[in-house]
Amino acid sequence: MIASGPEADQKRRPSKINVRVLRQDGPGLPPYWERHQVDYEPDMNVISVLQKIAAQAKTSEGKSVTPVAWDCGCLEEVCGSCTMVINGRVRQSCSALVDRLFEDNPEEIELQPMTKFPVVRDLVIDRSRLFHSLKRVQAWVPVDGYYDMGAGPRISREAQEQNYPLSQCMSCGCCLEACPQFNKVELQRNPGESDEDFTKRKEAAYESEFIGAHAISQAMLFNSHPVAKSLEKERMETITSTGGIQACGNAQNCVAVCPKEIPLTTSIARAGRAATVYAFKKIFDR
Amino acid sequence: MASNRVLVVGGGLAGLSATMKLAELGIPVDLLSLTPVKRSHSVCAQGGINSVNDQTRQQGDSEWNHFDDTIYGGDFLQNQPPVKEMAYWAPKVIDLMDRLGVTFNRTPEGFIDRRRFGGTLYKRTAFAGATTGQQLLYALDEQVRRHEAAGLVKKYEFWDFLGPILDDGGRCVGAVAQDMVSMQIRSFPADAVVVATGGCGLIYGRSTMSVFCTGSAASRCFQAGAKYGNGEFIQVHPTAIPGADKLRLMSESARGEGGRVWVPRKPNDTRPPKSIPESERYYFLEERFPKYGNLVPRDIATREIFNICVNEGLSVDPNRMCVYLDLTHISRAELDRKLGGILEIYEKFQGVDPREEPMKIFPAVHYSMGGLWVDYEANSEGGLVPGSPRNQCTSIPGLYAIGECDYQYHGANRLGANSLLSCIFSGLFIGPGIVNWIKSNKASADLPKSVFERAVGVEEARHKKLLSNTSGGENPYLIHQELGDIMTRSATVVRYNDQLTDAYSKVTQMAEQARRCSLADTGNWTNQNVIFTKALQDMFPVAECILKGALMRDESRGAHYKPDFSMPSLTSTDPTARHREAEQWCDAFDENNRKFLKSSVCTWKGNEPDLKFEDIDTRLLPPRPRLYGLVGAEVIEQVWKERAEAKAREKASAPKELVGSA
Structure with missing residues (x-):
C-alpha cells in the first residue's frame, strides 16, 4: 500500500x-x-x-x-x-x-x-449454527427470576474490564470463517420432513462438529461471573466433549479477524487450562 | 392455560423483556422478528440508562425528580401516570439488568458507575462503555435463549409481520406474517399480540436507525384500526456523523463525559481546530445555557447547532454543515474506558482519531417519540395499576404496543438514556396485565379457522398482486429516496406550514405511485425486493400522520419547532417594561397551552389519517415554561414562579369541595 x-x-x-x-x-x-x-x-x-x-x-x-x-x-x-x-x-x-x-x-x-x-x-447465509452453540454452552446467568431482588453482586473494575470485551461479541461469525478447524455443515431437507425434525437433524449435525472460538469465549465469560459460575460444570462438559476445545488447532486466525478485537485466543487458553482441571476432577471425583 | 399463547413481534429491548417476563409467568411465547433478535436496533444504543441511585439520592435526587425532568424535558406532552410509574421502577430495572450480568462500568470500589446526561443536573446514567444498548440487549437475548432452550419460547427469525388478525368483535386474536426466506405466508393465532417494533426513521431515508426501522409494523396496526399518536414528534439528535448510507450516532455520552461543542468565532476560519486559541472559540451552548451547558435537552442542542450553521454561517467545513465536538482535553485512558465503542466508530468511518482531533458532527433523525396510541389505568397515587390489562393496550383490544413504537413516555422530546428505560420497563410491566387479559377471554385457538384463513388470504392476494404488477414501472428504491428527501426537508428541525402543505400533497401522490411499483425480482425465494416494497408502501400512512400532525400543530413544543408560531423573546432592556413583557409572555404561554397542550391522535380512514387533539393527563405536575436557564429568560422564570405561588395560595384558601373538581 x-x-x-x-x-x-x-x-x-x-x-x-x-x-x-x-x-x-x-x-x-x-x-x-x-x-x-x-x-x-x-x-x-x-x-x-x-x-x-x-x-x-x-x-x-x-x-x-x-x-x-x-x-x-x-x-x-x-x-x-x-x-x-x-x-x-x-x-x-x-x-x-x-x-x-x-x-x-x-x-x-x-x-x-x-x-x-x-x-x-447470494450473500445471505444461514448462521443458526452459531446461535445454537450459545445454547450448548448455556451462555446466560441462571437468575431465580425477574422480580425485584435488589442489585447483583459487587463486581471489581478489573473484572468488568476483563469481561466487557468478551461481552462485545456480536455473533458475526468472522472467527468461524477464518478457522481451519471449522467446517461447513449443510443439510438438505428430506422429502416430507417437518420443520421440527429438520431442525433436530441439523442440530445433531452441528453438535458433532467444532463449536468455535466465539462459543468458547462466551463460556469463559459466564464461568467468570459470580452467579453464572454455577453452570461451570455443564459448560466444561460441552467444551471437553466432541467438537470442543480439543478440536482447536491453535491457528490463531480467529483473533486476527475479529472486528471487535476480542482476545479470543486468551479465552481459548483459559478454556484449555480449565479443561485440564476439569478432566482431572472428573477422574478423581468418580 | 395450556393452550394459551402470546405473540411478541420484535426482539429489541422491549420485545425481549416482555418475552422473558411472560415466560417467567408460564406463558408460551412465539417471538417473531425481521432479524435474529440479537441484531435488533437496540444494539445501537450507546450512552446509558437512567435511574435515581444511592449517590444522587444523597444529593437531593429522587424518583420524583427523575419523573419531573422527564416531563419537563418532554415539554409536558405526556400523560403523567405511566411516566411516574417508569421513573419509580427505574432503579429496580437497573438492579435486574445488573443481576442478569450486564457489564456496567464500575467505580474503583465495585459499584455501578454513573455519568450525567442531557436535561438533568444529576449523574443518573448507568453505562457499559459506550455500547450500553448492545450490552442490555445481549443480557435479555441470553435470558430468552434460556427459555427457548427450555421450550417455552419459539423464535421466528427472518419473519415479517404483515398485520394483526381481528375477530368479528374487533379483538386481536393473532397476526399474519411472512417467512422472508421461503416467502410462505401464515397465521399465528395468539391470545394477545405485543408489537415491539421500534421507530420509523427509514421514512426519512437516512437516519441513525437500522435498516429495518421502517415503521411498517406499526403502520400495519394503524391501518387495521389502531390509533397513532404524536407522530409529528421526531427527535433529531444533535450529534451524528454524516454518511452516504447512514447517519451514524455520536452518543450524548460524549458530552456527558465532558465533550464540548464549539465553532471558531470567525466565519470560514481555515486554521486546524487545535491551533485556534480558546478566546477565538465560540462554545455556544455553554454561553447561552450556563446552567445545563452542553447537556441541554436534545431538541434545544439540535436547533442551536442548526442555527449556528444555517443562519450564522459558522459551519466548520465549507463543503458541508458541521460543528466541532471536542474530547481532546480528556485523557486517552479515560476516553477508552468510558467511550471506546463510539470513538472506534468515528475512527473507522471517518479515518480520524477523535482523541487527537475534534469530531465534526451535525444533527440527524434519531427517535420517534410518537407511535401507536396506548391506554393506561392510573391508581390513586397517580402511578399505574399493576396487572391492569389496559396498560400499554392499543385501541384494538388484545393488541399491545411497547418500546419506541408506542407514543407514551417521551412527549415532545425524549431525554437521553430514557429510551432504554422505557423499553425495558414497558416490556416487564406488561406481563401480568396480559395474563389477566388472557384469563378473561376465550382462547383464540378455539375460534373458527375461517377467521385466520381469511386474513392469510388477504395478504396472499397483496403479495401476488405485487409480484405480477410488471407494467407499473415504478422503482421502489427511488421512491424511497424521494420520500426521504421530502420528509427531511419539510419535517425535521425547522417547520413551515407552506412546506408542510406541499410535502403532504406530494407524499399522498407518491403513495399512489408506490402502489404501481414493478419488481425486479418476482421469485418466491428470499425476495428482499417484495419485502422492501411492502414496507415502503406502508411508510406512507405514518409519513402522513407525521406531516398532518406537524401541519395542524401551530405552536413550537419540544422537537416540533415552527418559527412562525414561536413565543417571542423579550426585547426591552428597561426592567419595568421587561417585567411587563414577561407577564404578556406568560399569558400567551397559558393561552397556547389551552389550545395545544394535547396529543394529536390519528385514525386511518382508508386513504388518509383523520387527526383529533386529545387532552393530556397532567394530574401530577402543572405545565410550566421550559427555559433551561436560557440567558435572558430569568424574568419569565421569575414571573412564572410568582404566578404559581399565587395560584397555590388561592388553591389552599379555596373551599374544599372546589379543589377536587378543579
Whole structure:
C-alpha cells in the first residue's frame, strides 16, 4: 500500500466502481459470478454499493437481473448482520469503505458469501449454527427470576474490564470463517420432513462438529461471573466433549479477524487450562 | 392455560423483556422478528440508562425528580401516570439488568458507575462503555435463549409481520406474517399480540436507525384500526456523523463525559481546530445555557447547532454543515474506558482519531417519540395499576404496543438514556396485565379457522398482486429516496406550514405511485425486493400522520419547532417594561397551552389519517415554561414562579369541595 495524501487519492478515484459478486439462487444450486458497475461517490461503503446494485438491477453488460440479496442491519458494525467475504477477507460490509478498498485494488471489488455457512441466497447465509452453540454452552446467568431482588453482586473494575470485551461479541461469525478447524455443515431437507425434525437433524449435525472460538469465549465469560459460575460444570462438559476445545488447532486466525478485537485466543487458553482441571476432577471425583 | 399463547413481534429491548417476563409467568411465547433478535436496533444504543441511585439520592435526587425532568424535558406532552410509574421502577430495572450480568462500568470500589446526561443536573446514567444498548440487549437475548432452550419460547427469525388478525368483535386474536426466506405466508393465532417494533426513521431515508426501522409494523396496526399518536414528534439528535448510507450516532455520552461543542468565532476560519486559541472559540451552548451547558435537552442542542450553521454561517467545513465536538482535553485512558465503542466508530468511518482531533458532527433523525396510541389505568397515587390489562393496550383490544413504537413516555422530546428505560420497563410491566387479559377471554385457538384463513388470504392476494404488477414501472428504491428527501426537508428541525402543505400533497401522490411499483425480482425465494416494497408502501400512512400532525400543530413544543408560531423573546432592556413583557409572555404561554397542550391522535380512514387533539393527563405536575436557564429568560422564570405561588395560595384558601373538581 502506498501512503498518499487526499489529493493523490482524488486523482486515482475512477468514476465507476466495478463489482464482481458470487451469486447463488438458492441452497444446493450452483454459484455463479456476475459483474455490476455503479457510479462512484465519495464516502461510499460496500452497503451503499449494494444498495445501488439493488436499485438498478442490471449487470454491467446491461442485462436485467434480480437484485443481489444480502443481509444488513445497523450499518455501524455493531449488529454483525452484514458479514461477507470482501476481496478475499471476511469482514462487515458496512465498515468496508470503498476508498480504502481502492487503495488495494482500484480495478474491482469482489464480494462472496461466507464459505463456512450454508448459502440461503447470494450473500445471505444461514448462521443458526452459531446461535445454537450459545445454547450448548448455556451462555446466560441462571437468575431465580425477574422480580425485584435488589442489585447483583459487587463486581471489581478489573473484572468488568476483563469481561466487557468478551461481552462485545456480536455473533458475526468472522472467527468461524477464518478457522481451519471449522467446517461447513449443510443439510438438505428430506422429502416430507417437518420443520421440527429438520431442525433436530441439523442440530445433531452441528453438535458433532467444532463449536468455535466465539462459543468458547462466551463460556469463559459466564464461568467468570459470580452467579453464572454455577453452570461451570455443564459448560466444561460441552467444551471437553466432541467438537470442543480439543478440536482447536491453535491457528490463531480467529483473533486476527475479529472486528471487535476480542482476545479470543486468551479465552481459548483459559478454556484449555480449565479443561485440564476439569478432566482431572472428573477422574478423581468418580 | 395450556393452550394459551402470546405473540411478541420484535426482539429489541422491549420485545425481549416482555418475552422473558411472560415466560417467567408460564406463558408460551412465539417471538417473531425481521432479524435474529440479537441484531435488533437496540444494539445501537450507546450512552446509558437512567435511574435515581444511592449517590444522587444523597444529593437531593429522587424518583420524583427523575419523573419531573422527564416531563419537563418532554415539554409536558405526556400523560403523567405511566411516566411516574417508569421513573419509580427505574432503579429496580437497573438492579435486574445488573443481576442478569450486564457489564456496567464500575467505580474503583465495585459499584455501578454513573455519568450525567442531557436535561438533568444529576449523574443518573448507568453505562457499559459506550455500547450500553448492545450490552442490555445481549443480557435479555441470553435470558430468552434460556427459555427457548427450555421450550417455552419459539423464535421466528427472518419473519415479517404483515398485520394483526381481528375477530368479528374487533379483538386481536393473532397476526399474519411472512417467512422472508421461503416467502410462505401464515397465521399465528395468539391470545394477545405485543408489537415491539421500534421507530420509523427509514421514512426519512437516512437516519441513525437500522435498516429495518421502517415503521411498517406499526403502520400495519394503524391501518387495521389502531390509533397513532404524536407522530409529528421526531427527535433529531444533535450529534451524528454524516454518511452516504447512514447517519451514524455520536452518543450524548460524549458530552456527558465532558465533550464540548464549539465553532471558531470567525466565519470560514481555515486554521486546524487545535491551533485556534480558546478566546477565538465560540462554545455556544455553554454561553447561552450556563446552567445545563452542553447537556441541554436534545431538541434545544439540535436547533442551536442548526442555527449556528444555517443562519450564522459558522459551519466548520465549507463543503458541508458541521460543528466541532471536542474530547481532546480528556485523557486517552479515560476516553477508552468510558467511550471506546463510539470513538472506534468515528475512527473507522471517518479515518480520524477523535482523541487527537475534534469530531465534526451535525444533527440527524434519531427517535420517534410518537407511535401507536396506548391506554393506561392510573391508581390513586397517580402511578399505574399493576396487572391492569389496559396498560400499554392499543385501541384494538388484545393488541399491545411497547418500546419506541408506542407514543407514551417521551412527549415532545425524549431525554437521553430514557429510551432504554422505557423499553425495558414497558416490556416487564406488561406481563401480568396480559395474563389477566388472557384469563378473561376465550382462547383464540378455539375460534373458527375461517377467521385466520381469511386474513392469510388477504395478504396472499397483496403479495401476488405485487409480484405480477410488471407494467407499473415504478422503482421502489427511488421512491424511497424521494420520500426521504421530502420528509427531511419539510419535517425535521425547522417547520413551515407552506412546506408542510406541499410535502403532504406530494407524499399522498407518491403513495399512489408506490402502489404501481414493478419488481425486479418476482421469485418466491428470499425476495428482499417484495419485502422492501411492502414496507415502503406502508411508510406512507405514518409519513402522513407525521406531516398532518406537524401541519395542524401551530405552536413550537419540544422537537416540533415552527418559527412562525414561536413565543417571542423579550426585547426591552428597561426592567419595568421587561417585567411587563414577561407577564404578556406568560399569558400567551397559558393561552397556547389551552389550545395545544394535547396529543394529536390519528385514525386511518382508508386513504388518509383523520387527526383529533386529545387532552393530556397532567394530574401530577402543572405545565410550566421550559427555559433551561436560557440567558435572558430569568424574568419569565421569575414571573412564572410568582404566578404559581399565587395560584397555590388561592388553591389552599379555596373551599374544599372546589379543589377536587378543579
